[in-house]
Amino acid sequence: MARRSRAARGRVENTQVAAPFVKRVLPYFDLLDEERLAALEAQVDWIFEDVGVAFRDDREAVRIWRDAGAKIDGDIVRADAAWIRSLCALAPREFTQLARDPKKSVVIGGKNQVFAPVYGSPFVRDLEGGRRYGDIASFEKLVKLTYMHPFLHHGGFVTCEPCDVPVSKRHLDMLFAHMTLSDKPHLGAITEMSRARDSVDMAEIVFGQEVMAQNCVIMGNVNTNSPLLVDKVASEAVRAYCGRGQGIVVVPFILSGAMGPVSTAASVCQAMAEAMMVCAFSQIVWPGAPFVLGNFLSSMSLKSGAPTFGMPEPVVSNYVIGQLARRAGLPLRCGGSLTASKIEDAQAAYESADSMHSTMLAGANFVMHAAGWLEGGLCTGFEKLIMDADRLGSYQKVLSGGLDTSEEAFARDAYGEVGPGGHFLGSAHTMRNYQTAFYEPKLSDSENVESWEEGGSKDMRQRAFGRWQTMLADYQPPKMDEATREELEAFVARRKEELPDAWY
């Protein structure tokens, strides 16, 4: 029985879309016309030139800006918009992030789309263990599941916070897990300059100095401190990653009405201005450094002031920022499977789907939080990860398949076989094509109600629970050169010796 079910799973897998990332054939959904896009860009330029963005570290960022020719007023940097845009134009429109398994390397930018899991949650939740603080054991399970899932192309980084490891050392354990339990591309730490450096150093052990000099093998992901502030964490991360030719993802998180004006248009412009200022900074540090422009815009509940997700305002913002990023020639991170729901209920799914559908059509190149996000990002759900990822396969087929209009797809021969009121089930055309015709989701139940009840009336959450447990039971680590592993272990051991235990 178990054997048969394993074989059946294998057959279905073959009919699915599987690729290291999405190569998009679908056109984009262009929500705004040229004139209105130009109006938004004028607002962005106004922020560059008149409002300015503050850079607050130990005056190093301001020094770099001054040397490059910006106008400095205290810690506020203002600059000619054309100059900022010309600096941004130095960043590549698309670039490859190498994976340890070269077949899993991803191209970020252009018509490509890369899906990565949730990032940064202090809590985890699963159907058996309930809600609890994240720990290194959960973290490793999440890395394994991401490694195994065909529709998660990238490992992300903090799939949950391993709260049982000191803050000062946990980046080492997280990096080691990504580098040994998976061979997909991933990000590195950003919370402090030395942690960012450790990340790049460990990547250098895995890829070697020569490869690293020529390629992006690791990236950091930082937030600006909206509104209009780039703090020490962000500017140091740019210097640590881009300073060694590696990539940086910069994401203003704007809850409209709090960290930006309450209107979507103004918040989108502010996000563009903040991210492009950091992009320009990154290109001063290392001309040509891989840069991803991020946008994380949330609406607000009038009842509680809490952020809301999957709502019309962020949906619209995804479409609009997609247009603006393409015009700026910069790879885009936006959207994800976002929700404010505490559990994997219908709210979580409605919000995640509307958020992700717009993320998909908007052409977001690097989609963090594409799976596993709950509770406004406070919690990683094991079932949610698997449920979202199942839906990512559907998006991948829409994006990379579009509509087949080949002669075979028109099936004219079938109409010679099947007359009015007949059926196409056994027609030659159906037999030739049925195995690849449809996306076959793993977690959607399409049985009739009687079969479903006989199977225990399981909802999607219960099916997802079973699936991730089976996946983990089947987990086989990717191959790794023993010398590299030992070198990584030695690095982690040495740094753990050097670093103090700090818990905050």
Added chain:
Amino acid sequence: MARRSRAARGRVENTQVAAPFVKRVLPYFDLLDEERLAALEAQVDWIFEDVGVAFRDDREAVRIWRDAGAKIDGDIVRADAAWIRSLCALAPREFTQLARDPKKSVVIGGKNQVFAPVYGSPFVRDLEGGRRYGDIASFEKLVKLTYMHPFLHHGGFVTCEPCDVPVSKRHLDMLFAHMTLSDKPHLGAITEMSRARDSVDMAEIVFGQEVMAQNCVIMGNVNTNSPLLVDKVASEAVRAYCGRGQGIVVVPFILSGAMGPVSTAASVCQAMAEAMMVCAFSQIVWPGAPFVLGNFLSSMSLKSGAPTFGMPEPVVSNYVIGQLARRAGLPLRCGGSLTASKIEDAQAAYESADSMHSTMLAGANFVMHAAGWLEGGLCTGFEKLIMDADRLGSYQKVLSGGLDTSEEAFARDAYGEVGPGGHFLGSAHTMRNYQTAFYEPKLSDSENVESWEEGGSKDMRQRAFGRWQTMLADYQPPKMDEATREELEAFVARRKEELPDAWY
């Protein structure tokens, strides 16, 4: 406490989008280019001219076609494509369906979008009563809820089958319920010629002969018998409705691989060809009759052969048929909040959202099954109705709001008040705009986990249960002229006398 909560609900309501239907400002998502659209249209024309569509009633439809000049071969009708397209061009690009309350009349076609509930389910389900056969009591509750909900613009018709009333008579009870418990527009019966006539006769009692001669006040909704067959039910419904100047919605239901070829392109073309042949027929019967071109395309599970919903293939078909319908100049019915799930779980919501997001962007003018659908259409969910409808408000805001790019939306004055790292919560711009800035969903919980747990850890389904019960408790029937009501009662009583009790 109850009083305060009532007042709070009232305040939030004011900030929501509420309109009798959606006036779209958003551009369409055009998935195919001109060349590929032309290739699809060539296939549609090939079906008109070479393959043909069978019309099987008592030879009356074939007689009408022959008199008009079509080529008849047995019951198969073939015709010159240009002629079929010129007949379709007689149907209005948009038309108004009058509601009993004129403020609730809807415009179908053009840039307008109208949302109606689920249609045709034999079963109902709610959290308290579980799954059971539909009955007239449930039907009346569903009519009341549809009447009360701001984002359901149209009553539909068979929101569930009232299985406790004889098949031969239940159309009378359903019509009476729509006409007295609600004042929104609705559809009529189609299952038999006499039932269609009863529907039009009862509409004439409500609206009067004069109004009806000049206006569409009721429509029928029929399926073709795919592939390529129009049966007696369909052709008689066209004659009963269009023959008196009323509207008809014609919908090929194609499970790709069964009622159409297994490829999406071929199924979409077949749907267009079938519906346009019936449109041409309707325009021969009554030139200028309101016609809505339908498409209901489903993918298939390879495991069970069962239809699947919210999957990439029907999502793509929604976008493509939207383009084809606009080029044909015909109002479109497609999509809905569709799912194969048996209950209101995450599967139901993911599938419904992806189906509805594409329905929205595709520009579907008349969206049946926009709320309440479960189990591939076999079951109407009370909670599902309310949950889906809550999401329709979000789609309505995206469609009718787009992105505000007025000077006020750019909020330049706010940047004079708020500096780097500050917040916009108290800025004058926020105070002027926060009440209308965001869609405020009723059923999404954005509280923190502690508050949510204190409130009983309710999932969306439980919140929806509470909401529809409160709505029904608050129900007030719309005003109705007593003489009209008596005339309707007398009509129903007389027809119930005349008709035999038939249970199938």
